Every structure is written in structure tokens, then in C-alpha cells.
Amino acid sequence: MANILGNYKQVISARTTDREILRGSQDGGIVTALFAYALENNIIDGAIVAGAGDLPWKPEPIIAQTREELLAARKTKYTLSPNLQLLKEATRSYGLDRIGIVGTPCQMQAVRKAQLYPVGMRDVPDKIALAIGIFCMENFPYQSLVQLVEDHTNQKMEAVKKMEIGKGKFSVYTERGALAQIPLKVTHKYEQPGCHVCLDYVANLGDISTGSVGSPDGWSTVFVRSKQGESVWSKAVAAGWFETKPMDQVKPGLDLVNKLATEKITKNQNYLIARGSYGVGKGLRNPYL
Amino acid sequence: MANKITVGHVHMSGCTGCLVSLADTYEGLFKILDDYADLVYGLTLADVRKIPEMDIALVEGGVCLQDHESVEDIKTTRQKAKIVVALGGCASYGNILRFARGGQQNQPQHESYVPIGELIDVDVMIPGCAPTPQQIRNVVVMAYLLLKGTDDQKALAAKYLKPMMDLAKGSKEACFCDLMYDVINQGLCMGCGSCAAACPVRAITMEFGKPNGQRDLCIKCGACYAQCPRSFLDAALLEQYEPITELIQGAMATK
Numbered sequence: 001m002a003n004i005l006g007n008y009k010q011v012i013s014a015r016t017t018d019r020e021i022l023r024g025s026q027d028g029g030i031v032t033a034l035f036a037y038a039l040e041n042n043i044i045d046g047a048i049v050a051g052a053g054d055l056p057w058k059p060e061p062i063i064a065q066t067r068e069e070l071l072a073a074r075k076t077k078y079t080l081s082p083n084l085q086l087l088k089e090a091t092r093s094y095g096l097d098r099i100g101i102v103g104t105p106c107q108m109q110a111v112r113k114a115q116l117y118p119v120g121m122r123d124v125p126d127k128i129a130l131a132i133g134i135f136c137m138e139n140f141p142y143q144s145l146v147q148l149v150e151d152h153t154n155q156k157m158e159a160v161k162k163m164e165i166g167k168g169k170f171s172v173y174t175e176r177g178a179l180a181q182i183p184l185k186v187t188h189k190y191e192q193p194g195c196h197v198c199l200d201y202v203a204n205l206g207d208i209s210t211g212s213v214g215s216p217d218g219w220s221t222v223f224v225r226s227k228q229g230e231s232v233w234s235k236a237v238a239a240g241w242f243e244t245k246p247m248d249q250v251k252p253g254l255d256l257v258n259k260l261a262t263e264k265i266t267k268n269q270n271y272l273i274a275r276g277s278y279g280v281g282k283g284l285r286n287p288y289l
Numbered sequence: 290m291a292n293k294i295t296v297g298h299v300h301m302s303g304c305t306g307c308l309v310s311l312a313d314t315y316e317g318l319f320k321i322l323d324d325y326a327d328l329v330y331g332l333t334l335a336d337v338r339k340i341p342e343m344d345i346a347l348v349e350g351g352v353c354l355q356d357h358e359s360v361e362d363i364k365t366t367r368q369k370a371k372i373v374v375a376l377g378g379c380a381s382y383g384n385i386l387r388f389a390r391g392g393q394q395n396q397p398q399h400e401s402y403v404p405i406g407e408l409i410d411v412d413v414m415i416p417g418c419a420p421t422p423q424q425i426r427n428v429v430v431m432a433y434l435l436l437k438g439t440d441d442q443k444a445l446a447a448k449y450l451k452p453m454m455d456l457a458k459g460s461k462e463a464c465f466c467d468l469m470y471d472v473i474n475q476g477l478c479m480g481c482g483s484c485a486a487a488c489p490v491r492a493i494t495m496e497f498g499k500p501n502g503q504r505d506l507c508i509k510c511g512a513c514y515a516q517c518p519r520s521f522l523d524a525a526l527l528e529q530y531e532p533i534t535e536l537i538q539g540a541m542a543t544k
């Protein structure tokens with residue numbers, strides 16, 4: 001695990017200067033603002049994002065083609081949004097030539113696999129214009145989220161304004177101003193099992209990846225990774241879409257990102273090893289072999 | 290160019306969709322034929338009756354057991370080709386041919402079809418119905434580098450092709466069942482949706498973030514399992530996606 005933070009050209013702390021975006025964002029509004037900038041400047045034709053589903057806080061992947069649709073998809077939903085589901089659809093039914101997509105580290109792996117091994121992804125590989133990865137420790141099935149919010153924090157799903165994981169707590173903010181918190185260790189048993197073999201915390205394969213960890217409240221840590229990521233980021237910053245601070249001048253800084261990434265990857269590597277001898281003289285499959 | 294490889298397209302029982310997919314690389318096909326490969330065999334494409342010696346045989350379609358000529362052809366292909374590629378779902382897994390029951394004019398007795406791997410050893414599989422033009426392109430470029438590239442390129446191509454060589458030794462089911470057995474039941478699915486996107490017949494929907502396969506719709510092409518990031522994933526190779534993509538684009542660039 002030589003490269004736990006992946007390859008990157010620069011890492012900074014940033015938030016968008018767009019007040020409208022920032023108001024409803026999870027942290028620094030990086031994903032929404034980058035896609036809004038890319039849409040406005042014809043870098044992408046649309047972006048696959050986690051839109052509203054039929055139940056509260058249950059996302060449904062959508063292809064956002066306007067600023068309004070992007071704004072409506074702000075904020076982290078701590079449950080599954082199978083964004084890859086729309087990747088081929090975006091080129092077919094929607095006719096997009098330049099696709100933006102946001103996703104967790106595993107979804108960025110799926111995007112790059114789709115580019116290198118487009119087994120069932122006709123015409124997709126050359127049309128990924130901006131893939132934004134988000135930091136991810138683990139994800140929850142929807143029913144887990146319901147259990148956490150309704151049983152453990154005693155709030156109604158539809159009354160929740162924002163959910164947040166940080167500082168060792170799962171926090172639920174309601175529309176009426178209440179804050180309910182539970183220790184993160186309560187949430188562990190509700191995690192999605194498939195997350196426990198994941199060896200990526202900061203979305204190493206995104207063009208750009210971002211998350212709150214490492215930066216002050218209201219700001220996001222941003223890794224600029226690929227040539228395309230560098231190109232989009234530098235143009236967006238030059239156009240005044242983001243204010244930035246050097247990573248070594250913010251608290252808690254990159255050390256915390258490093259620490260959490262190491263914890264996650266070490267734990268999951270151990271689990272992968274344990275899977276190998278799960279039975280008696282028999283083991284479970286290792287997806288990386 | 291003297292350093293070209295020789296490629297043949299061997300047509301078994303298939304719909305020609307795989308060949309159309311090869312042609313759907315558009316100018317890419319000309320680039321391949323100009324710079325990398327001589328087409329030494331192919332129905333309607335090359336004026337050659339008997340299957341000749343070749344580096345790579347791209348085999349489309351399954352083998353009809355009642356058609357002795359086909360059975361002979363696939364055996365000859367194995368003997369004459371250094372590398373046999375099962376191109377597409379039928380050659381790889383049987384695909385829609387699995388559902389054939391005969392009764393079609395003018396050979397109603399033609400009813401049993403098998404993927405070529407049941408009669409010969411297959412080196413590389415390209416699943417999917419049809420396999421995508423970009424997947425075919427990537428394999429052709431990598432196969433060329435494997436045979437004619439520098440040592441570094443050979444190593445890279447071997448790494449790239451390894452999972453597709455492993456597929457050739459793996460499951461014959463190639464249906465949504467593979468995802469159930471080897472990914473979902475193994476506690477590996479994280480609900481990214483790749484399988485649903487890959488399915489050519491929309492047999493997979495995502496329910497509460499997890500794939501649900503309508504197995505009556507499944508044609509057994511193998512695309513969903515091969516596309517899944519938790520079926521095979523060489524993390525070190527994937528990390529190189531940028532230079533590899535540039536390498537492939539560079540190889541396919543036309544003036």
C-alpha cells in the first residue's frame with residue numbers, strides 16, 4: 001500500500017465562491033460547482049449524479065443537464081446510488097458525447113474498468129469527460145440508513161435536512177433545527193458488506209476527488225489527479241469559481257486523510273486475507289486476483 | 290508494413306453482429322488493417338477458401354454439432370491459429386444459441402449449438418452481445434503489442450489480456466447467475482450499477498441499489514459479469530488507465 005492517496009498533481013483545500021451552490025452543499029460544494037462550471041463551459045454535456053428518488057434520502061441516479069438539476073442533487077446521501085447504471089444510457093438515450101460522473105472510489109474503479117475493458121459499454125470509453133470521486137469509508141443499504149435515522153437517532157427520514165459523518169459521529173440535522181447524533185461505532189454493523197473489501201479511500205481513480213476530511217468545516221479537500229482533472233480545475237479556479245488554501249495551511253490537514261486512509265485500507269486488507277480461509281480449508285473469492 | 294500480424298475472422302453459427310462491431314470502429318478498422326494486421330481469412334472479406342495459418346483467429350458464433358463442416362472448421366482453426374479469440378457471447382458462452390431447439394428451414398435437424406470452448410481450447414474471450422467496438426479495438430491493439438511490441442509493451446499487453454484469458458478458462462454459465470454466485474453471494478457487490486449498464490437486453494435493474502436479474506430475459510452473453518468491477522480487477526493496471534488509454538488512442542490515431 002505504497003500509494004494510499006493515489007497519484008495526484010496537487011491537493012488543496014477549497015470551497016466554491018458560488019453562494020447559491022454553497023448554501024445547500026454538503027461541504028465546499030466542489031462536485032456541484034465543478035459540474036456546473038463544466039456544463040456552462042461545454043466541457044461536459046451532462047453529469048450523472050445522485051438525484052432524488054421515490055423515498056426520502058433514497059437517491060436515484062439521474063443525468064443532470066442543467067444547473068437546476070445539479071443544484072437539486074446536492075448533499076451526500078449515505079446510501080447506494082448506482083450511478084454507473086446510466087453510463088451507457090447517457091451515450092445512447094441521452095446522446096451525450098462528453099459525460100460527467102460523480103461516484104465513490106469503487107464507482108471510479110468501475111468507470112476506469114469500463115474504459116479499459118468496455119465489455120458491455122459500447123461507445124462509453126472515449127466519452128468520459130470528467131469523473132469526480134468522493135472520499136468514502138463505507139456505504140449503507142437504504143434500510144440500514146432508515147434503521148440508523150429512525151431507530152437510533154429517533155428522527156423521521158422525511159424530516160432530515162442533512163446527514164453527516166465526521167468527528168467519530170453520525171449526525172442528523174432536521175428541518176426544525178434539531179441535531180441528533182450517535183457514535184460511529186453504532187453504525188458499523190449496518191455497513192454494506194461489499195465495502196469491506198475496498199482498498200481505496202480517496203477515490204484514487206477520479207480525474208478529481210474530493211471530501212470533507214482534512215479541511216475545516218465548510219471546506220473540502222481536493223485531489224487533482226489526471227491531465228483532464230488538472231485542465232478543468234485550473235480553468236475553473238482561474239475563472240473564479242473556487243477559493244483555495246494550501247493544504248499545509250489548514251487544520252486538520254493531510255495527516256488526517258492519510259491516517260483514515262491507512263486505517264480503512266489496513267482493515268480491509270486484513271479482511272481480504274481472512275476471507276481467504278473463511279471456511280475449513282476453503283475460502284471466499286478475492287476480487288482482485 | 291512488414292511487421293503486421295495475421296488475423297482471420299472465422300464465422301461459425303452467429304448473426305454477424307460481432308463482425309459488424311469490428312467494422313463499427315470505422316476508420317479504426319482501416320488503421321488496424323493498414324498498420325497492424327493483414328486479414329488473411331474472412332467470409333466475403335477475403336478471397337480465401339481454406340482456413341490458413343494465422344496469428345490470431347477471431348471466432349464468431351457457436352458450433353452446430355450437426356454441421357460437420359463447422360466442427361471441422363473450428364478444429365482446423367485451433368490447429369492453424371496461434372491465438373484463438375472467442376469473439377462475442379456465442380463463441381464464448383453459447384449466448385442466444387443456448388435456446389436453439391432446431392426446426393429451422395432448411396436444416397431443421399440443426400439443433401445443438403455449443404460455445405467453441407467445448408471443442409477446442411480458447412485463449413482469449415471477448416464476451417458481450419455484440420462485443421463492443423472499443424473492446425475489440427483494445428484487444429486487437431494489445432494482441433499486436435503482445436506479439437510485436439517492445440518488452441515493456443509485451444508485459445503490459447500480457448497483464449491487460451490476462452483477465453480475458455482467465456475468462457476463457459472459467460464459467461460456462463455467463464448469465465446473471467455468475468453475478469449471483471461469484472459476486473453477490475460472495476458479499477462483494479457494492480451496487481455500482483455497471484452490470485445493469487452492460488446488459489444488452491435490459492434484464493438487470495437496480496432495486497434498492499442492488500442488481501436484480503430477470504433471468505427469463507437473460508441471453509447469456511456474459512457482459513454483466515465481465516463488466517463488474519468485482520469480477521476481476523487488476524488495481525495496478527487500472528491505476529495506469531491514463532497512459533494505457535493514451536497508448537491505445539495513439540495506436541489508433543489516423544493522420
